[in-house]
Amino acid sequence: MLEKSLKGNLGYWAWVLFLLGIIGVGVICYIVQYNYGLGATGMSRDVTWGIYISQFTFLVGVAAGGLMLVLPYYLHHYKDFARITILGEFMAIAAVAMCMLFIMADLGQPMRALNVVLHPTPNSMLFYDMIVLSGYLFLNVVCGWVVLHSEYQGIKYPSWVKPFIYISIPWAVSIHTVTAYLYCGLPGRHFWLTAILAPRFLASAFAAGPCLLMVIALIMKRTTKFDIGRVAQDKLVTIIGYAALLNFFFLGCEIFVAYYSQIPGHMHTLDYLYFGLADHATGEVYNNLVPFMRASVIMGFAGIGLIFVSRYLKSDPLLALSCILIFVSFWIDKGLGLVLGGFVPNGLEQITEYVPTFVEIGITAGIWATGFFIITVLYKIAISVKLENERTA
Amino acid sequence: MDSSRRKFLKIAGISAVAGIGAPSALNMLMKNEVRASSEGGGHGAQTDAHGGEGAHGAAPAPAGKRYGMVIDAVKFHDNNGLAEKCIEACHSYFNVPDFGNKKDEIKWLWQMPFANTFPGDESHYKKDDRTHSMQFMVLCNHCDNPPCVRACPTKATFKNADGIVMMDFHRCIGCRFCMAACPYGARSFNWRDPRGSKDGVPFIKKINHEFPTRMRGVVEKCSFCDLRVKRGLQPLCVEATAGTGAMVFGDLNDPNSEVSQVLRARFTIQRKPSLGTMPSVFYII
Numbered sequence: 125m126l127e128k129s130l131k132g133n134l135g136y137w138a139w140v141l142f143l144l145g146i147i148g149v150g151v152i153c154y155i156v157q158y159n160y161g162l163g164a165t166g167m168s169r170d171v172t173w174g175i176y177i178s179q180f181t182f183l184v185g186v187a188a189g190g191l192m193l194v195l196p197y198y199l200h201h202y203k204d205f206a207r208i209t210i211l212g213e214f215m216a217i218a219a220v221a222m223c224m225l226f227i228m229a230d231l232g233q234p235m236r237a238l239n240v241v242l243h244p245t246p247n248s249m250l251f252y253d254m255i256v257l258s259g260y261l262f263l264n265v266v267c268g269w270v271v272l273h274s275e276y277q278g279i280k281y282p283s284w285v286k287p288f289i290y291i292s293i294p295w296a297v298s299i300h301t302v303t304a305y306l307y308c309g310l311p312g313r314h315f316w317l318t319a320i321l322a323p324r325f326l327a328s329a330f331a332a333g334p335c336l337l338m339v340i341a342l343i344m345k346r347t348t349k350f351d352i353g354r355v356a357q358d359k360l361v362t363i364i365g366y367a368a369l370l371n372f373f374f375l376g377c378e379i380f381v382a383y384y385s386q387i388p389g390h391m392h393t394l395d396y397l398y399f400g401l402a403d404h405a406t407g408e409v410y411n412n413l414v415p416f417m418r419a420s421v422i423m424g425f426a427g428i429g430l431i432f433v434s435r436y437l438k439s440d441p442l443l444a445l446s447c448i449l450i451f452v453s454f455w456i457d458k459g460l461g462l463v464l465g466g467f468v469p470n471g472l473e474q475i476t477e478y479v480p481t482f483v484e485i486g487i488t489a490g491i492w493a494t495g496f497f498i499i500t501v502l503y504k505i506a507i508s509v510k511l512e513n514e515r516t517a
Numbered sequence: 518m519d520s521s522r523r524k525f526l527k528i529a530g531i532s533a534v535a536g537i538g539a540p541s542a543l544n545m546l547m548k549n550e551v552r553a554s555s556e557g558g559g560h561g562a563q564t565d566a567h568g569g570e571g572a573h574g575a576a577p578a579p580a581g582k583r584y585g586m587v588i589d590a591v592k593f594h595d596n597n598g599l600a601e602k603c604i605e606a607c608h609s610y611f612n613v614p615d616f617g618n619k620k621d622e623i624k625w626l627w628q629m630p631f632a633n634t635f636p637g638d639e640s641h642y643k644k645d646d647r648t649h650s651m652q653f654m655v656l657c658n659h660c661d662n663p664p665c666v667r668a669c670p671t672k673a674t675f676k677n678a679d680g681i682v683m684m685d686f687h688r689c690i691g692c693r694f695c696m697a698a699c700p701y702g703a704r705s706f707n708w709r710d711p712r713g714s715k716d717g718v719p720f721i722k723k724i725n726h727e728f729p730t731r732m733r734g735v736v737e738k739c740s741f742c743d744l745r746v747k748r749g750l751q752p753l754c755v756e757a758t759a760g761t762g763a764m765v766f767g768d769l770n771d772p773n774s775e776v777s778q779v780l781r782a783r784f785t786i787q788r789k790p791s792l793g794t795m796p797s798v799f800y801i802i
Contacts (some may be wrong), residue, residue: 151607161733162691163708168620172696172706230733232691232706239671239690250670251695259657312700313666389637404632471702472629473636476619 125276128508129501135347136504143497144381150490153483162232165484170476171467175488176230178463180223182332182455183495184303185325187219187260189333191296191398192363196290204355208337213268214502215337216296220261222495229487249305256299263292266500267472276509278516289397300325307466315393316466318381320391325458330367332454335447340414340503342444350507351450357430357443368428368450372421375457393465396475401468413464416456424453519652553580583680584659584741585769585797586755587779592763594651599763601629603654603754607739610753612730614720623705625739628652635788650802653673654754654764657682657703657739658788658796665695665704674736680769680797681741691734699788701796707733726750769797 132140140466157164167174193212197201229232245251267289304322311317338360341352382390395401400411400419427449434442471476480488520577593600607613614623632639634653659682665674666682673689676682699722710733711720732736742752746766746785750756755766767776779785785799 132781161709163733164622167708169622169705170702172693217690227692232693232736233689233732236671236688236690239673239688242687243671245670247667247693248670249668249731250692254670287759299610306694307697310668310698311794312789405630466697471700472633474633 125273125505125509129507129509132504134188136500137454139358140500141499142496143511145492146493147490147497150291150487150493153490154484155230156483157487158234162230163433164481166478166480167476168476170470170474171464171478172207172231173463173467174234174478175460175484177225179488179491181227181231181303181325182221183223183226183465184257184300185454185458186333186336187216187223187330188296188300188326188329189331189336190264191220191293192221192367193331193337194289194296195293196359197493199293199329202359207350208341208352208356208360210268210272210506211337211341211503212333213264213271213292213494214506215333215499217268217502218495218498219333219496220299221266222491223257223259225242225494226488229491230342241422241485246327249302249309252302253299253306256295259471260292260295260299263288263295272506272509275513278513297326300329307462312471313466314387314389318378318425319376323377324371327367327370328454331364331371332451332458334364334367335451335454338364338447339451340446340499342440342447342505345440346505349511350509354438358435361431363430364447364450367429368431368454371454371457372424372428381451392469396468397461401475404473410468410477412477413461417461417492419460420453420456423449423459441450442446457458464476520553521523521717524581525621542649543577549735551751555699578684581678582768583770583797584742584766585663585680585776585799586655586752587765587776587783587785587799587801588663588764589801590651590653591764592742592758592761593654594647596761596763599758599761600652600654603764604628604758606753606757609653611728611740612711612724612725615722616709617715621708623707625705625737626654629655635786635799637789637791638786651802652777653800653802655701655703655788656754656798657741658701658794658798659739661795662792664698664700668694668698669692677743679743679746681746682738683740683743684735684737686729686731686735686737687733691736693736695736700794704736704738706736707731709733749769 134422165174165176187504190212193208193215197205197209222334228237231237240254241249267285270285271281286403301322304325307316308318323358338357341350341357344350345352382394392401396410397413400414401410402409427446430442430446430449432441434446464478468477528674542544563663604626604762606622608615608790610626613625616622621655629653631648639760659680661676661680662680666676669675670692671688673685673688674682674695675685693706695704711734713729724730742750742754752766765776765779767774769777769780771777779801780799785802787799787802788794790796
C-alpha cells in the first residue's frame with residue numbers, strides 16, 4: 125500500500141519537498157540546541173516550559189479530536205463518516221508523532237528519555253502520559269492501517285481489529301485528560317489548578333481536530349477527486365460549532381470564578397493574558413501575550429458565527445475560513461496562553477516574560493512540518509485506495 | 518489478509534501492549550513502597566510540640582529523623598553581610614555557576630522580600646517598615662509532602678528517610694516537571710554547560726572537587742547539605758551563621774533538639790502552608 129505515496133503529480137512532490145526543506149531547517153536548529161543546551165531557547169528559570177510543551181499540549185488535543193470523526197462511524201454506524209474515519213485516525217497518528225517529537229525536543233537530557241520506562245514512577249502524571257500517548261499511537265496505527273488495507277484488498281476488515289477500535293474511543297479521551305492532569309494537579313499554579321481543565325481541553329480538542337481535518341479535506345476536494353461529501357461536512361460543522369462554544373463556556377466559567385471571587389492568585393494569570401499584569405514592586409506592566417489572547421477570543425467567536433453561516437450558504441471557502449479561524453484561535457489559547465500563562469507570575473510572585481528564539485521556532489516549524497509530512501503521505505495512501513476502490517466498484 | 522500476517526499482527530499487538538504495561542506492573546508488585554517513599558515520618562514532633570494541632574494529628578507516629586530549619590529573619594536583618602556569607606558558603610562549595618544573566622540563573626539559596634517570600638500573607642493596610650525592608654533567605658523547603666517528588670517521572674528527585682528531598686543528577690532527564698510543580702521556585706535548571714566559560718571567565722569561579730559539577734540539561738537545588746548532615750555536621754549556611762543564631766538546623770522529630778526547642782518557644786511561619794506541602798523551613802519574622 126505504501127507505494128501509493130510514491131505516485132503523485134508535480135504539486136504533490138513540490139509540497140513534499142517543501143516540507144522536507146522545513147524539516148531540514150528544524151534538524152539544523154536542533155543540532156544547535158543539542159550542542160548548546162536548552163539555553164538556546166527563550167525559556168528561563170521562571171518560565172521553564174515554552175512553545176515545545178505548549179505545542180505538545182495543543183497537539184494532544186488534535187490527536188484526541190480524531191475521536192469526533194471515528195466515534196460516529198464505529199459506535200453509531202453513521203455511514204456518512206465512512207470516508208473520513210480513516211482520515212481522523214491518520215491525523216491522530218501524525219499529531220501523536222508530533223507530540224512525542226516536541227517532548228523529545230524539550231528534554232534537557234534526551235539520551236536519557238528511556239529513564240521514564242526504566243524507572244517507572246506511577247505517582248508521576250508524565251508516566252501515564254507516556255503510556256496513553258504510545259498506546260494511542262499504537263491503536264491508531266493498527267486500526268487505521270488494517271482497516272485501510274482490508275479496503276485495499278476489497279474485503280471487510282477482520283473482526284479482531286474491532287476491540288482495538290472500541291478501545292481507541294475512550295483512549296482518545298484519556299490522552300487529553302492525562303495531559304490536563306499534568307497541569308491541574310500542581311499546587312501553587314493557580315491558573316492551572318482547576319477541575320475543568322480536562323473538560324476544557326477536550327472541548328477545544330473536539331473543535332480543533334475536526335477543524336484541521338476539514339481544512340485538509342477542502343484542500344483535497346480542490347486538488348484531488350476526493351470529496352468527503354456535503355452531509356459529512358455539515359455534520360462536522362455541528363460538531364465543531366458545539367465543541368467550540370463549549371470551550372468558550374468553560375473559559376467563561378474560569379473568568380467568572382476568578383473575578384467574582386476576587387482571589388488574587390486566581391486573577392493574576394487571567395490579568396496577564398487578557399489585560400496585562402503590573403509587577404507590584406516596580407509597577408511595570410507586562411502584557412506581551414495580550415494581543416494574541418484577545419485575537420484568540422475574537423477569532424474564536426467569529427469562526428463559530430461564520431461556520432454556521434457557511435453551512436447555510438453552502439460556501440466551502442467560508443467554511444475553510446471559519447475552520448482556520450477556530451483552529452488558530454484555539455492554537456493561541458492552548459498552544460501559547462495556557463502553558464506560558466501558567467508561569468506568570470512565578471512561585472515568588474515575580475513576572476518574567478518569555479519570547480521564543482529563532483532556534484526554538486525553527487525546531488517547532490520542523491516538527492510541525494514532520495507532522496504534515498506524515499499526514500500527507502498517509503492521506504495520499506488513503507485517498508488513492510479509496511478512489512481506486514470507487515472506480516472499480 | 519493471509520493467516521501468517523494476521524497471526525503476526527496479533528502477536529505484535531499483544532506483545533506491544535504487554536511491553537508498555539509490564540514494567541510498571543512489575544515495579545508496582547516488586548516495590549509497593551512507591552508512595553511510602555514520599556510519605557515518611559511527617560512532622561510528627563510538631564504535632565507533639567503543639568499538642569496535636571488537628572491537621573497533622575492523624576499522621577503516623579514519628580519514626581527516625583526529620584530535618585528542618587528555623588531562619589531568624591530579624592537576625593539576618595541586623596547582621597549586615599550575614600546572608601551574603603551564607604550564600605557564598607553554599608554556592609562556592611556546591612559549584613553553583615554564575616552566568617551573569619537572569620535567564621540562565623542557578624541558585625540554591627538567595628534572598629527575597631516579604632511579599633515574594635510569603636505571597637498572599639501580605640496585609641493591604643498594615644505595612645510595618647521593618648518587615649517590608651527585610652530580606653528573607655529562601656531555599657528548598659524539603660517539604661514533607663513534596664509536589665516535585667510526586668511529579669518527577671524517573672524518581673530523579675526523591676525524599677530520603679530523614680526528610681531531605683534529594684536530586685539524582687545522573688538520572689534526571691531534564692523534563693522540568695519538578696520546576697513546574699515546586700510552588701516555591703526553589704529549583705534551577707542547567708540551561709547551558711555550567712563547566713563552560715565566557716570571555717575566558719569560567720562560570721564556576723573555583724571548582725570544589727569535593728562536590729561534582731553538573732552537566733547541562735539537569736535540574737538542581739539545595740540539598741540541606743545531606744552529606745555533611747550524615748557526618749554529623751551542620752549545613753554550610755547554618756555553619757556560616759555560627760554564633761548569631763540566625764539559622765537553627767536539626768531533627769524536628771527530636772523534642773530536645775535545638776530546632777524543636779526554638780519552634781516551641783517562638784512564633785514561626787512557613788511559606789504557603791495552605792498548599793499542604795508541609796515545608797520543613799520555618800521563619801521568625
